[in-house]
Amino acid sequence: YEAVRVTYDPAKVKYSDLLSVFWKNVDPFDTAGQFCDKGESYRAALFPGSAPERKAAFASRDYLVGFFKRDLATKIETRAAFYPAEGYHQDYYKKNPIRYRYYRSRCGRDDRLAEVWGK
Template sequence: MRRLLVALAAAFALLGVDTALAAPPPAPVKTETAVFAGGCFWCMEHDMGGIPGVLKVESGYTGGHVKNPSYRDVTSEQSGHYESVRVTYDPAKTDYGFLLYRYWKLVDPTDDGGQFCDRGPSYRPAVFVTPAQRPIAEKSRDEAAKRLKTGTMKAQILPLQTFWPAEEYHRDYAKRHALDYSLYRSGCGRDARLKQVWGN
C-alpha cells in the first residue's frame, strides 16, 4: 500500500499536481434576485449596479403578455411589458429591503405616466415581487411615501412574471457608450427631477 501511495505521489508530481496544497473548490455563492422597473433600463442598470452586494444587473422586459418580446414590441405599448432590470445579489452582503430603499431614490414614484423624458406605460415605475417579497415591498413603499418632498406615491407592486432579457445592444449601455449615455441622462432631466422628489 505504501508503495502505491508513493507511486501515486510521484505520478501527481510529474503531472504538476501539488497534493500538499490541493484544496476543494470554493462553494458557489448563494444568490437571490429582485426585479424593478423605473423608466429607462440603461439608467436602472447603471445605478443598481453600483450597490454593494449586487453581483449582476440585467436589462429586460416583464409584466406583459407577449413571449420573448423585442424592444420594438415593448415601445409600441402593445405588449404590456415594462422596461425593467433583474438584480442578482449576494444576500450575505445586502438584503432585499436595502435594495428597495435604494430603488425608491432612483425613480420618481409619483409619476405613473412614465419616467422623466420617457413617456408611456412601458416606462412606469413598479416593483415585481414573489409572494415572499410582497410584504417587504409594500412596507418599503409605505415608508418611501412618507419621505417624498412632492407628489403622492403611485408606483405599483405587481406579481413577478417571466423576465425576458433585452437585446444585446441594450446591455451594459452606460459602460459601452459612456458619452452617449451621459448626454441622454442629462438631457432627460433624471437627476434634476430626483432632487425635486427626494431632496438632497
C-alpha cells in the same frame, strides 16, 4: 426572446438595500413612465419574489406615502415572465458613457431625482 428569472444573493445584499436603491432612482409619482421614457414598459414597479419581499416592498412604499403625504404611482405587482432588453441596452451606461450622461442631463433625470429625493 426567452424569459429569464432575475435573482439576487441575499448573502451579498439585503432586500431592504435593494429597495432603498430602487426608490432613490425612480420618480415614484410619474404615472406615464420615467423621465423621457414613457409607456407601460418604462413604468416604475416592484416585482417581489417571495412573501417576505412583498411585505418589505409594501412597507417601504407605505413609509414613503407617509413621508411624502401623497400617493405614489409606483406599483407593486406579482412577478411574471421577465424578458431581457436587447443587447445594445445591456450596460448601456458603460458602453456609451457620454451618450448616457447626455441622456440623463437632457431628460432632466438627475434634476428630477434631486427634486424628489433631495441631494
